[in-house]
Amino acid sequence: MSLLDRELPGVAMTPDNIRTQKLPLVANLGVALAAVVVSAALVLGLGLGNWVLVIVLSWVLYLVGLLYAAGRVEGRRAARNRAWQSLIYSACLLAILPLASVVWTLVSKGASRLDGNFFGTSMNNIGARDANGGAYHAIIGTLEQVGIAALIAVPLGVLGAIYLVEYGRGKFAGTVRFFVDVMTGIPSIVAGLFILSFWVLIVSPWFNNGQPRFSGFAASLALSVLMLPTIVRSTEEMLRLVPGPLREGAYALGVPQWKTILKIVVPTALPGIVTGVMLAIARAAGETAPVLLVAGGAAAINFDPFTGNQSSLALYVYQQAGDASKYAPARAWTAALTLVAIVLILTIAAKMLARRNSLTR
């Protein structure tokens, strides 16, 4: 925290009030008003553009005018301070606009098909002229794929983190840690291609009379490749927060190390580990590319993740977005809204859990 935030009322001497002259608020507003008027006159008068250009131009003029006015009254350095502050504030405003638009579109366009039919039916036998059709099969697919992926990735990830924190010493552990970090950045499509070339094209023909077979399980494998590094990283961080004396107490009582880890260390860090797992699941649920490559997508309901094509919510959004039917966009947006709702609920729940966690940095 800076000195500015700790000042006592009345006695503080900060760069802002130690200076005798300060640009009055009226002058500030005046500059803003003048900027708007001038740019509106320029743009609309000469027909250069519409109201967006007016806003952009008046923003630039305001910054220049502020720099000049404050420079005259307060000095060059204080003027620069003001200009940068306005720049930083406007960066924040600028970023909020598209994000607000995304949220607004999701809710307004997604609500149109938010009915029981959408959640109760699949796309089987739905032609281009049919207004109904739903995402039941896709929701089933998402749940199964993400569930199996979690079953694979969570034990592996937690054990890997235990290795890194409790056992790992020396160069090998350093290498593993480095590549866990590198693996977080692997594009999801590469994970999909990996499972495509490994599972779908090489392993699955063994079970299917020599024919490669798409399946939901392949999608789970790809998702678990994506989840693994996230889980290792977050679990590792939480295990490191477990106080050393807890372990030493257990050792002093003669408890072997593996039992200390399983009965003392992991339970202590459990809320944090669960948070990390939920975040990883949320991320995996939103992945489209790997599912597209290895599960193939399907219009009908398929409960069996090991045989036959499956869809997922994210893939459903993508396929409906590419569909030429005039009813497809509404389905795509409703599915997108459902997907975002699932992901955000998971994420928010994870963050709430993290808040209640007693282990803190």
Next chain:
Amino acid sequence: MGDYPSSSTNASAGGSGVTGRHARPAGTGVSPSSYDEPPIGGGGALPKKSRFSMEAGFRGLSTGAGAMVLVIIVAIAIFLISKAAPAISADTVNFLTYKQWFPNDTNPNFGIAALAFGTVLSSVIALLVAVPIALGIALFLSHYAPKRLANPLGFVIDLLAAVPSVVFGLWGRDVFMEPVRDFSVWLNKYFSWIPLFGGDGPFGRSILLGSLVLSIMVLPIVTSLSREVFQQTPGMNEEAALALGATKWEMIRTAVLPYGKPGVIAAVMLGLGRALGETIALALTLGTVFSISFNIIENGGNSIAANIANTFGEANATGRGALIASGLVLFAITLVVNMAARAIIYRRREFRDSAA
């Protein structure tokens, strides 16, 4: 971390030994004559380390899980190469320099040049747009906003990082394309003398649209990472700058930014890695044209990942191999970018630990 006993020898524990004798009561209240085995702690009474104990088993299990990460990375490289090699050898043109993509023909001819160019161009433009804004937000959250505003806002930014890319892609195609098209027409009207904004349409599904959507997606990542670094700036440094009479901006420029520089570089590179690998958002917004052109507002543009998603459906065996080959190139690019970013972070961590 501290020095915890890292092997069973100094933890005095071979699992089976301890659990086997666990039920015996402690010494008090029991007459010495009731001992039928030597007491705990007596010389030679400690259980010996057995060769196949739970300890060794668990240790091996977790080591194996850790090694799994290395196995997966190596396996990705091996399997991608094994499937890509036949397709590349079937290619009738130079894979690295050819611009078109016809892997399903009887004489397959396909090359990565236009795709790799589009991938890099759209990612770089996305970062040029996103990084200044992200740094602004990060500074706002760490140094300007009151805490009551900064915490929820930071929370919202973290939530945005979780929104699936397909949603941004859909939004970019259905909503954002209109304003971008208008903007492109305006740019073309007044700035067509700059090659970037030349051409005579149609505009809309362009590299500009793809890059802007990408930049919105990269924004939360860069913001939350650099915000974390800025918050770690030592308060002493900030106060020293202020005590020397610096304005708030001068304090940020002299204390916060230099301290956060390696972290910001790493954040930008991680954002770059994310942008390079982004698939669905670009598949929905780019114009899918195989050409190398710096014109960013005309319909066009393509990227490695988007091309995989778009053409996978109609690919035959060679076509699949060709897509896997392009994925291999993408894997190599992102691996290099990520390793560089991580190396920067690691160097910085050592620096910080030794300074503390």
